[in-house]
Every structure is written in structure tokens, then in C-alpha cells.
Amino acid sequence: MDRTTIQDMVYQTCLLLDDKNFDAFLDLCDEGFRYSITTHSPEIRKDMIWLDHDKKGMQNLFTQLPRHNSDHSPITRHAIVYKVDVDEGRKEADVVSALQVYKTDLDGGATALFAVGKYVDTIRFEGGKPKLAKRVVKLDTRMLGIGYHIPF
Amino acid sequence: MSKTAAQWHETPKFPSSHYVDSRIYTDQQLFEEERQRIFNKTWYIACHESEIPNAFDYRTFQHPGGTPLIIVRGEDMKVRAFYNICPHRGNTLLYDPSGNAKRITCIFHAWSFDTQGNCTDISREEQGYQKRFCKADAGLREVKSETGYGGFIWVNVDDNCVPLKTFIGDAMGELDPYIGMPLEVFHYHRAIVDTNFKLWHDTNSEFYHDYMHYFNRVTGMMQLGYFDRKCVGYDNGHVLVGSMEIKYDAYAGSKERGIGWPGLAQGGWILIDLFPGMTYNLRTSVLRMDTMIPLSPNKVMIEYRGLGLKSDTPAERAQRIFDHNTIWGPFGRNLHEDLLGVHGQGRAMRPGTDSRWVLQGREENSTIHDEVGMRHYYAEWSRLMGRKAFDPYGERRVSAAA
Ligand code: FES
């Protein structure tokens, strides 16, 4: 498993999520996939979990999106892979990427930074094909205005 | 039939208690008056006791009347509140939102204060002030504070205020039996929204907007008994918005919830709006608290807290967090919809948009699609402001006399 393959995997998830191609995104995920968004609150001095789903939970969330009222301004994920630790024994790689999320107003097209944080991913490469086994979105940004329905 | 300009401006065909002038949501002068006549006179939730569990723990709080505050637990374990303003040259005393400070020392010229508000050190006191001024002259401004109603820490910047108990009256009666045990905050986040603070409170005071929430439509509105529950108004503008039972299994992926809340029926929901901008929201397994800090007529900062029981096991806490996030987190289904709603109102009601009236005219025997909760709120608002919400500038009288 070389670094390029791993990087491509991270970038591919960004492109697919940006395109709202959720099925293709889930195809990249392992059956035991776990997705969470976490952050730390200095106000209450606690680590917080803001979202936590398994693959089925993510599937549900994506399926229900059209039934909800949402801000339709699209978001753009910019990731840069900072660190790749391949563990051949575990057949997994731990990958840390810097993440910036921009939101572009549907009306007028102004773009503003929405959030910064990190993707902390576990990529499994059993059977040749890499799969995303776990993603923790560690947010530095905690003020997300009116919020957003689609996970980063 | 669409309306002409004249028809658009015509007073609504309701009693004057059943609509308000949109300008109460946008006017700078009214906003300043709200700060003085309402927020600087009322009890307000600053934080929760679990945020400052130990001696010398502190939290800062942006009081809705405008003044920054410090909430600190003393060595005697008593909680006190002070202005977060140095009596020397007005610097902010504590910069971090939380921490532990045996001594509160101003970074500017190193004056120090203890957790009872006494000045304990003035650097080079004698040299600069001789005998003209001393530590006894330099205490912090203390603000009244009380702890209660689920362990929240309340403050009131008015030295002549009534006790918290008098302010609350009977409004918390429905919730009191469920929040007597020690609670703990597990979630905190803020949203700053370009809208008037009252519009958020309006949203919290009716369930008619369940039309906006797919989640609530299927888990609540389509269920038997949904329309049975009533809104009850209490003294001082507080409102209980009818409680109900939620059928969570009606929303795909949302199983019947296991842990619930001690004493509360499975799927139970109790919501109490406290005037002028706090909401207790106990739903199934989580207590949510909204506190609003108005920043300008068209900007509000809302603080969101999620609370569980202090005695939670890790598994119980994890379930509460999951339940909370599904609907109420920053990525939750309902919170975003609610915020989208008030954000849209803020956009449509900006000065100059010719928004004219906000109707609160639904009457449904005080059940939860009745807009009686808002009417109750604006009656109190009008009383405290000395202005009528439907005619804030007294124009009606003038035109009647003309
Ligand atoms: S402003 Fe605080 S010590 Fe001078």
C-alpha cells in the first residue's frame, strides 16, 4: 500500500462528498465503517461528539436528506494529507489530513471559510482494494452558524 | 388574492393582541430599551454548576444586557458573579472562557482580586496612591446570583431584583420533578444568527412549525394525542408548551430509545420557555437549554447546552449524546431547520424590506398549534417596555386623533 494510493483515497472521498455522490462515497467505506465528528469545548472543558454513525447510520442520514429543509449552499472540502502510518501487520493505515471546508452561498456565490479541522482516517487494505474503515473529523471550528445537514 | 401596498400595510383583522409590528424585531432604539428595561432587570442563566465543580473554577459570561461577567466558585464553594471588568482602567479580567483562578489578576497592571471580589493587591499601591486610594476602594462589582432549577447558575445585574423563586413563580412546576438530581453538561455550542432574539423564542414557543421538521411530523404530528397538549402561560411571561409523547420509531434509523429520563414517560417531551430568552427542553433522554444573548436588533448569539445525569454510566452518556446529536447537534436534523427558519425571518425583516406585521393569530383552544404562547410573551414584553408590541411607536393613537 503506497502513499499515493492512500492519498488518492482521501481525496476521492472529498470529491465524492462535494458532489453529493453519497452512494459512491459509501462504496469506498468498509462494512464496519464508523464516522464521527468531534471537537473540544474550552467553555465546558470537555471533549464532545457532534455526530457518530456506523455505515447504516450514514446511509440513513444520506437517504433522509431530501426530506429535510436544509441550507442548499454547497460546501467544498479541501484536504491535504499530512501523515500516513502504514501498519502491514494490521493491514491498515492511519492517515491524518488537514481539512478546510468552504461554503459557497447559493444566492450570489460568495465563498467563505466554514470550518477547519482534521480528518483522522483509518484505511484498510485487505484484499487489495483500500477501504475507509474509520473517519474522525476533528473540528477546530465550533461556530457553524445555522449548522449544516451534510457531514464534512 | 394578492395585496396592494395599502392592503399590505392595513392592520391585520385580529385583536391587537394577535399580531405584532415587525419593527420590534429590527429597531435599534427598541433594542437598547430591551437591554435596559428587560435584560438588565431579569434573572438569566449564565452557566451550569457542573461547569465549575471545584473551588476557584470560573466561567465567563456575556450578559444579554451587555456587560461581561465572571461566574466563580469560591473557596467556600459558594458561587458568585462579578463584572469581568477591572476597576482600575477597565481591562477584561479573565480572558479564557473557563479555568481555575485562586487569584484573579488583571494582566494589565497586576491588580489582584479574590473569589469574593475583594481587591487583594494593588501593585506599588503606596507609591502611586499614598493614602488617597487603597484596596478597600477597589473591589469588584458583584452581581446577584442563585443556583437552581436543574443546577443552573442564574445572575441578575439589578441589585433591587426580586428573588429568583419569585421570578419563576409556578412556571417550572411541570419540569421540577424531573430535574432535582445532579445534572451535567455534556454539550455546548454557540450559533450567531442574523435575526432578532425574539424570533428564536417565538419558534421555541409553538409546535405549529413542526411542518418545517420532517422528523417531528413523522414522530409527533402524525401520532395520536399530538393535538391534545396545551400551552400554559405563567406570570412574568413564561410559557409551558404542551408536553407529549414521541414515536421515535416512525423515523427511519431512529429506534425506540432505551435509556429515557428518570420518571419521564418513554418518548416524553416537556418544553418551558422562560421570559425573555431561555428554553428548557426535556425530550426523552436529554435536557437541552437554549440561552439567547442578543447582540444587535438583527443579530443573536444562542448558547446551546445538552445535559444528562451526573450519575450516567459511560454507556448511558453515549446514548444521550447520540440522541442529542441526531436532532439537536450542529449537524442535527431539527436544529438546522429551526435556525434556517429564523435566519430566513431575519433576512426578510431587515430594515427596509417593508415587512410589516407578524401574525400570532392562531386560536386552537390553547393546544400546541395555537399561538397563545407568543401572545403571552408579547403581553409581558409590552408591559415591561411600556410600549405596545402591535404599535410600538404609538402611531395608532396619533392617526386615530388626526
Ligand atoms: S486595568 Fe486592570 S490592573 Fe490596570
Ligand SMILES: [Fe+2]
Ligand atoms: Fe423546531
